[in-house]
Amino acid sequence: MTTVLTDNQYGKAENRVVRVSRDTDRHDIIDLNVTSQLRGDFDAAHYEGDNSHVVATDTQKNTIFAFAREEITSPEAFLLKLADHFTSSFDWVTGGRWAAEEFGWSRINDHDHTFVRSAPETRTAVLVRDGDRDTMISGFYGLTVMKTTASGFAGYPKDKYTTLQETDDRILATDIATRWVYTGTDLDFDALYDAVKATILDGFGKEYSKALQETLFQMASAVLDNHPQVEQIRFSCPNKHHFLSDLAFCGLDNPGVVFYAADRPYGLIEATFAREGSSASADAWTGIAGFC
Numbered sequence: 001m002t003t004v005l006t007d008n009q010y011g012k013a014e015n016r017v018v019r020v021s022r023d024t025d026r027h028d029i030i031d032l033n034v035t036s037q038l039r040g041d042f043d044a045a046h047y048e049g050d051n052s053h054v055v056a057t058d059t060q061k062n063t064i065f066a067f068a069r070e071e072i073t074s075p076e077a078f079l080l081k082l083a084d085h086f087t088s089s090f091d092w093v094t095g096g097r098w099a100a101e102e103f104g105w106s107r108i109n110d111h112d113h114t115f116v117r118s119a120p121e122t123r124t125a126v127l128v129r130d131g132d133r134d135t136m137i138s139g140f141y142g143l144t145v146m147k148t149t150a151s152g153f154a155g156y157p158k159d160k161y162t163t164l165q166e167t168d169d170r171i172l173a174t175d176i177a178t179r180w181v182y183t184g185t186d187l188d189f190d191a192l193y194d195a196v197k198a199t200i201l202d203g204f205g206k207e208y209s210k211a212l213q214e215t216l217f218q219m220a221s222a223v224l225d226n227h228p229q230v231e232q233i234r235f236s237c238p239n240k241h242h243f244l245s246d247l248a249f250c251g252l253d254n255p256g257v258v259f260y261a262a263d264r265p266y267g268l269i270e271a272t273f274a275r276e277g278s279s280a281s282a283d284a285w286t287g288i289a290g291f292c
């Protein structure tokens, strides 16, 4: 039997980089978690223990911190810079996967150098480079949203195991995890991030929801309709069930006032939506843990 090497990539994962801009007394911070992984000709390292092509993961880590010393504009721009560096410095590096998470901070009482973790969500970016093809996937996770009405769930099949009652008025709550594929890399990533997030939030509340599945479609179609720079969008959303508390035991009615917020089990609704005819490569999603 002959064992052959197929897909492989390697690098340094989860480099926690905090950059403080102190050009003036009014500081700014950017807080990232950066992963660098190289792809290319690493056959000899695997087959023969020949490390002559193996750009050390330690070197990849150092490069990340050295580049952070220069500047970090957006997470996406930082990943592009890393990709350009590794693919242009080492002939046998033909691509790779670079990823970042960004944790948001804002000033405490407009203070010059005191910050509080503020963004409810964590912003994400992944750049996959394969030869001369780049795919940038941006997104976020952990954005918790709730609507207290204008949501129902009915019309589902009933069998002997079904106990769920149909409803046309329930609470709908979820932690939005989403990633979207951009059409290119020459984009204003910060402005687009804010705009896409705003569109998703608007889409969550705008229309009546017949199911979380329909809400995902409403959010996705709002993004694809309003942002031509996005060609696919994917969601992974738990249905955070809120059950009406039965207060009859103490003679109280409960007309949709008091709920029990169950943490598990939860529905898990996941879907990818694409602009019709989208040319985004399905391969780019490979390596994204879970669905999203």
Ligand SMILES: O=c1[nH]c(=O)c2[nH]c(=O)[nH]c2[nH]1
Pocket (backbone or CB within 6 Å): 153, 164, 210, 211, 212, 213, 239, 267
């Ligand atoms: O929005 C929903 N989608 C479902 O698939 C589902 N299943 C369920 O029990 N409740 C719900 N709600």
